[in-house]
Structure formats: structure tokens, C-alpha cells
Amino acid sequence: MATRADRSSRRQALTTQPLVAVVDDDESVRESLPGLLQELGFAAKAFASADEFLSFKDMSRTQCLLLDVCMPGISGPELQQELVARAVRVPIIFITARTDASVRERLMQRGAAACLFKPFSELQLRTALDAALLHRDSR
Numbered sequence: 263m264a265t266r267a268d269r270s271s272r273r274q275a276l277t278t279q280p281l282v283a284v285v286d287d288d289e290s291v292r293e294s295l296p297g298l299l300q301e302l303g304f305a306a307k308a309f310a311s312a313d314e315f316l317s318f319k320d321m322s323r324t325q326c327l328l329l330d331v332c333m334p335g336i337s338g339p340e341l342q343q344e345l346v347a348r349a350v351r352v353p354i355i356f357i358t359a360r361t362d363a364s365v366r367e368r369l370m371q372r373g374a375a376a377c378l379f380k381p382f383s384e385l386q387l388r389t390a391l392d393a394a395l396l397h398r399d400s401r
Contacts, residue, residue, distance in 0.1 A: 279305040280325035280395060285315045285341065286357065287333040291380075295328065302388055312336035316344065324352050326375070326394045331358040331365065342372065353394035357382070 282304045284295045289310075296306035309315040313335060318324075327345075331338040338356055345352065353375040358365060366377040375394035378386055 279303060281305045281307065281320075281323045282326045282328060282391065283315060283318070283321075283324045284308040284328045285312060285333070285338070286328070286330040287311060288330065291330070291357075298384060298387070302384075302391070304391070312338070312341040312344070315341065321350065326391060327352050327354045329354050329356055331356050331360065331369070339369065339372065342374070346373075353397055355390045355394055 282299050284292060284299070284306060286292055286295075286308070287310060292308035292310060296308050299306035307318070309318065311333060315321070315327075316336075329338040329341060336344070338354075338358075342354055345354075354373070356366075356369045356374050356377040357380055358377065359380045361379045366379075369377045375397050376390035378390055
């Protein structure tokens with residue numbers, strides 16, 4: 263059971279570390295990626311769908327979005343379009359199990375900061391996050 267100090271420490275980390283949102287319908291991804299992101303020095307929040315992310319009250323705190331390409335309901339690229347329509351400017355790193363290079367090329371042309379093929383390494387993730395956050399800071 264978490265103590266009051268643990269909860270307070272977690273809240274403080276969420277306000278000082280860049281928030282990376284993970285949107286993926288795969289439960290194993292939602293369970294594993296936030297822990298890895300926290301080890302890399304980020305605050306993390308996982309969402310099971312694009313709709314769930316769109317209802318997130320603190321969406322404006324999101325510094326980077328790790329977004330699955332293929333999901334039921336609203337797909338990753340459709341969420342990207344919706345965010346553009348809402349004038350939400352957040353770098354997106356797409357993650358996909360489809361290893362088709364044309365998919366990566368298409369996503370990058372539409373403004374993705376990166377596209378990682380599952381499974382990806384911690385180094386690949388860190389490199390993509392660093393590039394995405396640098397790109398965000400240079401806007």
C-alpha cells in the first residue's frame with residue numbers, strides 16, 4: 263500500500279518531469295512502457311484508446327505522445343489528425359508491429375517525430391524521445 267509520502271513524491275515527479283502519454287490498445291504495452299519511461303526520467307500515463315486520451319483533462323501537460331498506429335476505434339493517424347484540428351501541438355512517436363517501411367515513411371511525412379517498430383530497444387526509445395523533445399523545444 264502506498265504511503266502518503268509515496269503519493270506526494272509521485273505527484274511532485276509528475277509536475278517536474280516531462281509527461282509522456284502512451285496510447286495503445288495492447289495491455290502489455292500499457293503496463294510495461296510507463297515503467298521504462300519512469301526509469302528514463304519521464305512521468306508517464308497510459309491510455310487504452312484515443313478516446314480515453316482525448317478526454318484526459320491534463321492533455322496540455324503532455325510533452326510527447328507514444329501512439330500505436332493500429333487500434334480499434336480511432337487509429338493513431340486519426341488521433342494525430344484530431345490533435346492537429348484541435349491545435350494541440352505535441353510531438354508524436356508512432357509505435358507499430360507492422361514493419362512496412364512505407365508505413366514509417368507515410369507517418370513521418372504527416373509530421374511524426376519518429377516511428378518505432380515493435381519490439382524496440384530502450385536505446386531506440388530514448389533516442390526517439392530525445393529527438394521529439396528537442397523538436398518540440400525548437401518550435
